[in-house]
Amino acid sequence: MNTQTPVYRKGRKVDQVLSGAREVFLRDGFEGASVDDIAKAAGVSKATLYSYFSDKRQLFKEVVQAECQRMSTEIVSQLDDSMPIREALSRASYGLAKFLVSDFAQKVFRICVAESDRFPELGQAYYEAGPGNGHQQLVEHLEESVAKGELVIPDIEMAAYQFSELCKARNFNLACFGVRTEFTDAEIREVSDATVDMFLKTYAPH
Structure with a gap:
């Protein structure tokens, strides 16, 4: 059976950001989640986060x-x-x-x-x-x-x-x-x- 595999960015920092974003979105919802909180949960700077993801919507997706x-x-x-x-x-x-x-x-x-x-x-x-x-x-x-x-x-x-x-x-x-x-x-x-x-x-x- 074939699968439809989206293209993902790779790398340790990317994984950290996605893990932190997952934690914050599930805890606070989309509207309540802030980029500051996501960066903190991911253990990265906001600059690093924005170097991979343009905004909160892209992160959620x-x-x-x-x-x-x-x-x-x-x-x-x-x-x-x-x-x-x-x-x-x-x-x-x-x-x-x-x-x-x-x-x-x-x-x-x-x-x-x-x-x-x-x-x-x-x-x-x-x-x-x-x-x-x-x-x-x-x-x-x-x-x-x-x-x-x-x-x-x-x-x-x-x-x-x-x-x-x-x-x-x-x-x-x-x-x-x-x-x-x-x-x-x-x-x-x-x-x-x-x-x-x-x-x-x-x-x-x-």
């Missing part, structure tokens, strides 16, 4: 891209074209269901919604790096499974969206509205298993 790429690589690395379709879907659904309720995903989601009127490019960056990239990878995997006869799907694009939405069942809304902040592995696995069961009931060959 690259923090999001780096984290989403890390998550995507982690999930995709567990998939093998030779494994049974149920196992492949189970690994993908578990990884996605777990990420969706993570502290990072929830806080970034709230930031993007809160800033959508003033800075719509923040949400666009998150969508492209996270949901959009994940959707394309899932489409490619489903196309391969259909070609091998493991699945029968008339509309692969829609099926990929359905799979992602099933991974949001129960836990995502509880986390999104602040009803719950932590979920056990069993609760995440329950959503993952239910996702795969329903998906295969619809698209497995009969």
